[in-house]
Structure formats: C-alpha cells, structure tokens
Amino acid sequence: MSDSVTIEVRRYRPEQESEPCWESFEVPFRREWMVLDALNYIKDHLDGTLSYRWSCRMGVCGSCGMLVNGEPLLTCATYLEGLMPGPIRVEPLNGFPVVRDLIGDLGDFLEKLERVKPWIVREEERDVSEGEYLQTPEQLAAYKSYAMCINCMLCYSACPIYELEPHFIGPAVIALAQRYNFDSRDEGVEERMDVISQQDGIWSCTFVGECSTVCPKNVDPAGAIQRYKVRATADFMKSMVMPWAKR
Amino acid sequence: MDTSAYDILVVGGGGAGLRAAIAVAEAHPQLRVAVLSKVYPMRSHTVSAEGGAAAVIKSVDSLEAHAYDTISGGDWLCDQDAVEAFVDEAPAEMLRLEHWGCPWSREPDGHVAVRPFGGMKNQRTWFAADKTGFHLLHALFQTSLKYESIVRYDEWFVTKLLVDDGVCGGVVAIELGTGKVAHFLAKAVILATGGAGKIYPFTTNAAIKTGDGMSLAYHAGVALKDMEFVQYHPTGLPFTGILITEAARAEGGWLLNKDGYRYLQDYDLGEPTPEPVLRSMELGPRDRLSQAFVKEREQGRTIETEHGDVVYLDIRHLGKKKIDAKIPFVRELCLKYQSLDPVERMIPVRPVVHYMMGGVHTDLAGATPLPGLYAAGEVACVSINGANRLGSNSLTELLVFGARAGAAAAEYALERGNPPAKLRAGARDEERRLRRKFLEKTDGNERVADLRTEMQATMEAGAGIYRDRAGLEATAEKLGELQDRIGDIAPDDRSLTFNTELISWLELCCMLDVAESVIGSGLARRESRGAHQRTDHPQRDDESYLAHSLAYRSNGNGARIEYLPVTVTRWPPGERVYGR
C-alpha cells in the first residue's frame, strides 16, 4: 500500500467565491486512519481553513456525516484503507444548504422534527411517586430500532425526494415519530397523524429505500414510513366503513 | 450589535444543560430560557456515555449504601451533605426520565432493570443497553422541544461572562455560522459545558470537551475546585481511546496481563472468582484499576503494541447471546475500531483520560460564589465525586444537579430585577478584544494544532496517573511558555463564516486555563488520594488535606490555591476496602 493518498475536498468560502470548488491535498496513509483522521491532518498541518463538523469520533454523535466518493457516510467510521488507492472525494451532504466547506445547515430538519411531537404524549401523566410505566422487553423491542437514530442526516442526503421536494419532512423525522407511536407509554398516535399522514409527510415518499441502505444504525426509516402508510390507509378505510368507530 | 433579554441563560446543551432548562420551564413557564450550545444539542458528549446511571430502586439496597459507596469511592473527599442529597433525589430523577421516554432496559416483568457497576456494593445502575448516555440525551433533547419558553441558540460559542458589581448578568457569544458577536443579558446564567479531557492526548472525550465553561468561570474570579483529580478510565481502546464501558466488566469481563493472569488480585482488590463480585477485582474503583495497570507495566507484564502498552479485557466467556443482549455497542465498537470480535478474541485496552472530578466550585444548589452564576454536570464540582468518581454516578449527577441548578437559578431570577444596561459596555469591550486579538491578527509564527499537541504531551508527562513534584513543575513551566506563545498564533483562517480554526484557538485558550489549574492544584496537594497519586507523597493525609483545593486565576502566574474543608456528616474518613 502506498504511504500517501490524495483527498479532494469540496471547498466553499462564501467571502471568496460564489460557487464551491475542488481542492486537493496529499495526506499520509495509515491503516488505522479513518477519513476523519485525514481531514484532521489537513486542518492541523496543511490548511487550517478547512471547516467541518466532528465530535465523538466513535459513530454516536452524528456530527461527521459527509459524501465520500458520492456515498453518504460517517467519516469517523470509514477507513481510508477501503477507499484506496484514491483520490478520495469528500463533499458536504446533499439536501442541506452549504454554509461553508463541508458544513450544511440542519435547521430544516430541526424545525420539521418539532412538528411531529417527538416526546411522550399522554392524557394523564404519572407522578414519579407512582413508579415507572411497566414495559416488557417485547414492548421495548417494538420501537427500539427507531430509537437508535443519531440524527446524522445521511438518510436525508440519500433521499432524492428530500432534495427534489423541499417540503418533505423526511425519513428520520418519520422514524422518530414512529419511535414514539410504537412506544407503549405513548398515547399520541392521533396527534401525530395530522402532520405525518399528508402530502409533506409519508405520501411524498415513493419508497426509493436508499435512506435505509445508508443508515449507519439500522434504524430502517423506509420501513417506518411504509408501515405508517399501511396504518394510515387502514385507518382511512376503517373511518369510511365504520365512521362511528372513531374514538 | 444584537442584544437579547432572557431570564435565564444555559451555556451548554448536554444532559445537565437540557435538564436545567426543562426544570425552569416546568416550574416557571413564564421565565424565558435560552440554551446556547456550540454544537447542536444531540452532539453533546453526554451522547457517548455507555454504561448506565445509578439510583437506588431495589429493596435490598439503601440510600445509605449508595452514599457510602460514593464517599468511599471518592476517597473521602466528597461533601457528604451533597452526596446525601444526591442519592436521595437520584431515584426520582431517573423515574422522571423514564416518564419522558428514556428506553431503560427492563426485567421480564416490565420493571426497570439494574446492573452491577464498579465500586458499588449493590446493583443499582439503570441502563439502556450500553448506550445509556445516548438514550438519555435524546430523551432530554426531544422532551425539551415541548416547551415554548425554551429557545435554543445552536452553534453559538460563549467567550465571556458579563459581570457587573460582583453579579453575573449575561454572556458574550459568537454565532459560528455568521461570525456575529452578540451579548445576551439575563438574570441568571447556568454553566453546563462539560469537562476538559482534551487537555490530554489520549482520552475517551470528544473533540468538543475543552473546558470552555471552566475557563469562563475562572476568568470571572470563581474558583475551580479539586482540579487535580483527573479520572483515567481503565479500559479504552489503544489507538483511538474509545471507551469500552465498565459494563463489560460488570457483566463479568476479566482484565488479564500478558501471562493471561487476572493481575488485579495482586493489588488488594480481592480474590478472583469466575462470576463478578461487587466491589471486588474488576469491579473495583477506576483509580485503583488504572494504577494497577501502571504497576504492571513497570514490571514488564503488559503487552507491547504499536500503540502503546495494553492489557486484555476478556469477555469471551460471557457468550455471544449475553454480549448482544447486554453490551452490543461494545461488540460494535470492537468490530469497527479494533477489527476484532470480542466474542472470539480478547480486547486490548489501556487506561485513558475520561472524566474531571474537579470543576467550577458550587454548593448543593448548583450556585457558585458569584451571584447569578450557576453550574451543573461535569463542569461543576459540588463535590459528590471527591477524589475519584464511581461509574454511573455522573449521568445521575447531570439530572440531579441540572434540576437543582435550574430550580435555584429560577428562584434567583424571580427575585431579581433586570440586569443593568452598563453590562453592554463589557460586551463591547469583549467584541473589541475578539476582533483585535483573533479576527484581525495577521502576523505570528505558531499554529493552533502544534501548541495543542505540546500542551497535551506535557500534561500526560507531568499530570498522568502518577505524579511528582519535578514532573508537575516542568509541566507548569511548559504551560507558562505555551501561554506566551499562544499570543503569537498566525491564523490560516480569517473568515467570519463558520471559522472552526478560530473556535479551536479560543478552545485552546480555555484548555490552557484548565491545565494551569490542574497543575497548580496538583503541586499544592502533597498527598496521594484517589486519582491524584504523588510518588513523592504516597500516603493519604487527612490531617492536612481533608479539604478541597480551590484554584483561583492570578493573572499569568499560575493558579493561586486555597483550601476548603470537606463536609463530613455521617461517615468519618476510613480505609477504602475492596475485595474483602
């Protein structure tokens, strides 16, 4: 294996240019390095102006998502070795406006997340003196995978609909809504339906399925969305056939 | 320049910060709370915590037992009134999180499950598989979205506390995305910015753990307490420093030296048994386990690798089923970052800097001596952790003291009038300082990354697991030199838009402050206690040092150290006994 690799980075400095451009850097190759280590090397030793987000470097904070050779990946969890001989292209995720270099603004996701009420909704809340809500391991398993979302936004980058239809609330938001819908302690399915079961919600999704393919935590947002479609359709049928059954 | 008027500012959006904000919003929805965080809240380092959070729920357990374990684990440097309050409020806080959706792992009958943990006599560590911090943070963050009165300022970096006439009344902060400098005036400020593991080269901590809040308080004249106590977690992966949770040992993992021998039995930690025994062997306190590693290395019984000396953590005997059920993240991390499957092979591990027991000096309510300023979480030192923290106490600490600080700050804010307008003059001064010293700097010879590397190297050399006067003094001198050189940095990036080099530079300034307080406190404490081990003063000295060190900033001459006696209520200082 050679002892260096070329990293091509998509730069964007709004004070200097109106369009992004490519810049190449030669970085040492080390077997144990991730793409993130290469970026840190560039920033520390070659060009301090390279801007990107990172934090935990262990695949749990969700900061370091970028496009590497066109694929949305966590750069802290992607070995250089698997991408050799290079050059390796690093760009910001698709779907988000680029603020600077490899940094996109996630405000749209956060605004949409709030809309689906991602918290436990209950008619009557229990006091702590009454102890915990009982929840068997089976009940926990029903929503556990949707609770593993680290908000890394790789699914939003992979979803062509999100970029083509800016009002689509997106895979992670729906997966997180389902996380609460399937939580036995929650009673908010009805409240969330108004936001999710409409054009900007699940009905924009055409089941491309790339979101689940790229998800580093096996959340399966595509599955969450399709299950919701089944449920929303079933609910609609029920309300047509048995309108009196509505609670 | 912008100005915004909130009642309460929370600096830091991790577990403690979000809990404090929610505490205010629930009790006093009319108070406006702003949470300023230099990262999106779900990126806060709380997210990396794995093992669990301790609170007494089993009937065989008792608050006294939890308190005793904590106090003895802290080598009697804990304030016992604080510990009593902490263990008392812990169960309610954890239940509150459960009600807010935290997916705690369960018994078959649906009750919350608990697991054994290091230094604890009874099983009392609540857990969410082995991603407890992740689930806790996301539950808190998503719950915080419920409250209209909580407004977030994501990716804003606070550079200074505004203080007038001895009262704290706001902050100055930079908006990362635009470079705009704004001041926020408020009736109370709560620091929840976390610890400072990045002053060391090898740490479990994320890039963002740079001691920003500690530095803010330090510059405002507030003491940093017990800074010499830096926890080394016994089991980090060799190259990355990634944490392998204590839960792996709690479930039954063994630590083996190069002869395949469970070496902890040689260090007064008990007799090896096939099943884990609480407060014994691998479930001893972290400081003793890390010290044992160093001793083994001195005897040549550790394994040499290209990334330093290691010992092995063996969990193969737990079996795939148990590993996938109880510690799946450990397996994931080993497969990804160490290219091995712990079901089949032993995990190479070594001690790694993990937690700062010390921090901003606060009382039981989270109030600092500076009126209007509060602190909670790792940034603060109450102190409940003393000289060594027990695993799974820190996530609980975020909740208990986050809530306390929020409540105290709210009470204070309700009494106070609006902060005085003349704080704005301080804000303008700060903006001028940032401009002159950082944004408009053109000349210089140094790079941020180089100075940071040098700082980390000297801290590891002089303030590691074992210290002595010569090493500490050498490091003190080096830090002094770095303080001079930091004024000579030539920035590559002079942009306003998301200038991460500028933020790294500001963080380095914070880290040098923290490092200075660690060394100053370490030099002054001429005894060995918990995580502070002096080879030139190897005994614990309760007569002179049953007290907290308070490090005050003294304008470029290293920290000025004073002492504050430890509060002892029911447990007079005794011997720390593990394994017998």
Added chain:
Amino acid sequence: MGQALNPDHTPYHPKWYRRRIPIFWWLSKRGYVKFITRELTSPFVVYAVLLLLVQVGALARGQPAYQRVEDWLGRGPVVAWHAFVLAALVFHSVTWLNLAPSALVLRLRGARVPDGVIRAAHFGAWAACSAMLGWLLLGRV
C-alpha cells in the same frame, strides 16, 4: 475583515449554497437506477390490465372478434413486444414483493418474524395464485 473578495458577500450574512440537482441525478447510484426502473415499469402493469380487458371485451363480442385478437397476439413483433412487457411485469412484481417485509412487521412469541419468511410467504402466495389460474385456464383445454 475576513478575506472578502466575493462582491456578492455581505459581512455577517453569508450566502448559503444550494446545488442545482443534475437532470440525470438518478444515474449516479445503483439504488436510484433500480428505483427509477421499478417506477418506469408501472405503466406496463396498466398496459397488461388493459390488454386483459381488450381480450375479455373481444370474447364478449363473439368468436370472430376474439379470433382477430388472437391472430394479432400471435404475430412475431407483438410476441417480442409482449416478452418485453412480461419481463417488465416480473421485474416490477419481484421488486415490489421484495419490499413487503418493510411494510409488514409481525411479531410472534416475542421475536420479529424474519424478513425472509415474509418474502417467502408473498412469493408463495403469488406462485399459488398463478398455479391455480394456470390450472383453470390451461388444465381444462
């Protein structure tokens, strides 16, 4: 302040960049190509239904009309065309049935029913229906 060489830039108000989505965005990834192909085969389902209606309609109009349709169906180019249509239909059906486990999550005795079982059930049902129709239509000739 800052190296502001771009005349469009206003200090403290950076211009966010949004890329123009290329027309052939769907050629960039295998997953996208599969998706677009799957979508493009949907009209063939409509065509197949219409073809069936034409046959039924001809049947209703009597033997000579039906014979004309049969003759047309037997012509070389038409057979080739319908082979292509069949391929598209099979592709569409297979990709659709493969996705069934995503929408149908069943739990049995505490564990989740494996995706393979759900798929097998769907394909099995397809095969069973086809076998039954085959027997009805061809078995009685």
